[in-house]
Amino acid sequence: MARPRLSPDAPEAPGLPARRAALRLLDAVLRRGLPLEAALAGATGDLERREDRGLAHAIAAAVLRRLPDLDALIDGATQRPLPDDAKARFVLRIALAQALVLGTPPHAAIATALPLVDGGPRKLVHGVFGTLMRGNARLPDAATLPADTDARWSAAWGEEMVIAAALAIAQQPLLDLSLRGDAGPDGVALAERHRRLRDAGPIATLPGYDAGEWWVQDLAASIPARLLGNGPGHAIDLCAAPGGKTLQLAAAGWTVTALDSSESRLARLSENLARTQLSADVITGDALVWKPAAPADAVLLDAPCSATGIFRRHPDVLHRVRPSIIAETVALQTRLLNRAAEWVKPGGRLVYATCSLELAEGEAQLDRFLAARSDYAIEPATAAELPDGVAAHDRGYVRTLPGMLADAGGLDGFFIVRLRRS
Template sequence: MTRPPSRSAGRSPDRPADPPGVPARRAALKLLDAVLRQGLPLEAALDRATQGIDRGDDRALAHAIAAETLRRLPDLDALIDSATQRPLPDDAKARFALRIALVQALALGTPPHAAISTVLPLVDGGPRKLVHGVFGTLMRANKSLPEFPTLPEDAEARWQNAWGEERVAAAERAIAAPPPLDLTLADSAATDALAEEMDGTSLLPGHIRLASGSVRELPGFEEGGWWVQDIAASLPARLIGKGSGTALDLCAAPGGKTMQLASAGWAVTSIDSSESRLARLRENLARTHLEATVIAADLLKWSPDAPVDAVLLDAPCSATGIFRRHPDVLHRVNPKVIAEMSRVQAQLLARAARWVKSGGTLIYATCSLERAEGEEQLMAFLAAQPDFAIDPVSVEELPAGIIPHQRGWVRTLPGMLGKEGGCDGFFIARLRRGT
């Protein structure tokens, strides 16, 4: 009688069942493989890598191991290379297994015996002996990881060239600690009372910052008076301000900026190409009791029926500005990716410009630390669109610690708001169409 295949995570039918604790480590290995060899985003690979793992805490552990490994990859590899006669290939399973064992023991607080025993089943034969030997050598030598992770060489070189050594050092400090939890409020008048109730701080009206927290258990979640949104990500919609006209939120999902615009009085139409992400946007609108017209469409093919008063384009980008939350971007993004994203941004900007009324506002934003997706993109747009000009952002419109560029745009960088917990990297330009 043929038996059905086992549902153990990623296990072929002829392989024995994994001992306790091993499925989470096997899933972590799959996640690292998806990011480092296949170039997939960590979050996009999570469901497939954890298929067959029923416990939520095991899935969370797999994610935590993979994410922390990606945060500290150069330093983990340096330790491994210091204990081997010849460097292991970057894609060798033994190197992946050692990364997982070491990050648990040196960064996540897992007892060394548990860290190695749950990793050895991932490798066979000679590599298993190698993994065990290298791990033991490093543990006996009391090796440790540096306080602040080392950035990958290519990211460090790009950012040092663009922003200088001080910002690179700030990025290393920023990635070492979990980022705070930022909330945007639908009603800024409730800021002080809710901040006190949550024991949080506010950097702007309508903003609350918490050290951490379980989102669904925070006061006011069910009532829908706020949503999670990094303070830098909240600036593009803030710079449009209040209004009663028509607004387009392009690439809108999961909806933070849509909700900002709706709560500020705008009649919002939100467009995104992803049906699954739009489902989250609709859920967010329902929870917050805010209204917007939601459309699933390709912006390179879709057009509105008529020009609008305000357009917000938070364009697809390399996402290097959110490296604190998503360290996989440091290992997936390269000059080719940046160039391709820049090409898409230029196309979207040219289309979005047509949809702005005379005298209307166009906001261009990217969560990127790359000049090609920010300053250089803006200069090219202004050269091609003489009827648009920068509408300079004032200091009063921004949280203390973020200063607009002398030409009027906003660039948030590692180290800004450092004492308050930092912020994501963003580029934001507010443009006005001539009358």
Template sequence: MSRAPQDRTSRTDAPGVPARRAALRLLDAVLRRGLALEQALAGSTQGLAPNDRGLAHAIAAETLRRLADLDALIDSATQRPLPHDAKARFALRIALAQAVGLGTPGHAAIATVLPLVDGGPRKLVHGVFGTLMRRGVHFPEVPALPDAVAERWHRNWGEAVVEAASRAIAAPPPLDLTLQRPTQIAQAVSLAPGHLRLPSGSSVPELPGYAEGDWWVQDIAASIPARLIGAGAGSALDLCAAPGGKSLQLAAAGWDVASLDISESRLARLRENSDRTGLDLRVIAADILQWQPETPAQAVLLDVPCSATGIFRRHPDVLHRVRPALIREMAELQARLLDRAAEWVQPGGVLVFSTCSLEPEEGEAQLTRFLSEHPDYAIDPARADELPVGIVPRGDGALRLLPGTLAEAGGCDGFFIVRLRRQG
């Protein structure tokens, strides 16, 4: 059985086929090589027009959202299960994701996918797709999570969270904006001061206030760490700062902000946002484990690198490429970064620790370990007046945002957030 390829666009491809080839390369990068979808995007869509690039991304994302459902459909129409890395299975996933999920006419979905398959498997793909189309198949209302993910989250959080996560993955989430200045946008609703929420699919550059730098894109959950630091006029460090939303919040709140990140490419986006909004940031490219500030800061925000399982609604690839080994690796790195950052807070100052992960090893366990090893720190509980309505702290004042949080308003990313104050 042929395997999913790293094939390149053929000069003889008919219109529509290059975008499907790119989608195939994206899925191969995520499912076989373990790359993040966004990380693979540039290389996999090289040479495509912007519309085709967007289509390839949309097909790959829909396939990843519905992978378990797609494979169940495919397996229901084959005598023997296809290997999970077979090119025929990849091609069927792409065709069905379009026809069942994205509303592409069946004839167009299959015609643009068959050129991706050579030899005998092409007949198999055509036959299985035709069988399923004649059945009038559709996706279940609630998507199925990958078995390993559902089992892990059930063990950690219970059935209700697994059910909420399954519902959340069904469609791309809404678009959240953090406001620097009051802005009026049609169809927008506000869930907190300085926030607007728009429907999914809103074109960011075309929205009022974009060119003027009145706002930046930031999930409402991701805005909470800087909200917990609040307004100030002293020094603030934003560590692991790119792409910069939290740094912009701190600068807009009056802080003198130093934004540090190890990635030069990610800092380029931070600088673009700083230029567009007119908010002044001191940008530093450095490794936290090697860098040292000249003086301690009054406020330090550490949004650590993590498995990113909390942003699965926007990046469904994390459901398929994050394994326990990566979670352990990230947790070990986070502990080192948290200990390092703790040295840079003035007595009486605050350290806000956050992670967009749904794994306790990257949140609750980090807090427990940190407090046991740093007796000069204590939780400074989050207050209701600092938070969007509907988000409630735990009993100790830390925040755990799970699938289902703000569900009636469109949901939010998964996060663990805690404000710690260094004793004076």
């Protein structure tokens, strides 16, 4: 890497508004505990160009992916550690993430970072960044996970899984598409009605977008609906937004009722239903209050959870999720699962899923449910129903972990079980 020519008194550079927005995003996540996506609109509201909003998001996500490693570099180049919430540390994270993760030329990274210090220790930020660049600073191939996440996952899954997760979060995940039928862009098919793309570019420019031939959905996230198979019959998709599973069920011939409490997220589902020319009865409601007029042939509950399984796409979860949050989601899942179980016809199926890597939100939740409900039993997933390289557990449920399909681009972490009501 060429040595940057830096000046602490450089004039304000183009692109600075996007960096300011990235700083606001990081503050929202790391100091206020907000999800990155939830903070995006407020933090980037003054940016007119979509490209600038995308850049702010990319910078913040890069920092969150490599936060412990970036902090280790910063601490190794300062005589006294900067406070975790010091603006100088936040600005150095932004500058280093651009230079070491996103490939921004170092002179551009620091020129757009120094003004963010706002009259603070500009010389310190300039000096630390320059020292690291002159020393050819590099990030390790495998990211360092937050210490509490590392400890929790090591205890639950072992060191091999943690190593796989550290490799996974250091890479941008590939794009998975679920297909309405057989047509779709060129890519790797790891299951029926699936494509995986590298270097896909803007979503709306891909072949078949306007014709509604597909929608974006991680391969692991497609498994719950796959386990309900094809219709006909009435299927209820609870906590349905943003709607990938609703689209799958509708494409498979089910008459679908999609319920969610978020009007804005359901609006996105309705847009995708129109684009794909699929149909579903979309209802805004709370699953703890709403109930169907009659039991259904199938109920799919992709329950609210800690979302630690989607850390590859949403690295902020690893910096926000605490044991108290996990306990809260477990309690909510228990209530939702008990209600959903009452809405299945005798002989019908209930699929419970979470995009979580926490045992409490998966295996332990299942054991508690089965102990209380003698009218339900696991209906094991079969190899023919699952993507290539994914196998059911000996008990019949499906658990996807970091490291699965690593050579093909990996998978999000999910727990999925199909239950049959007697």
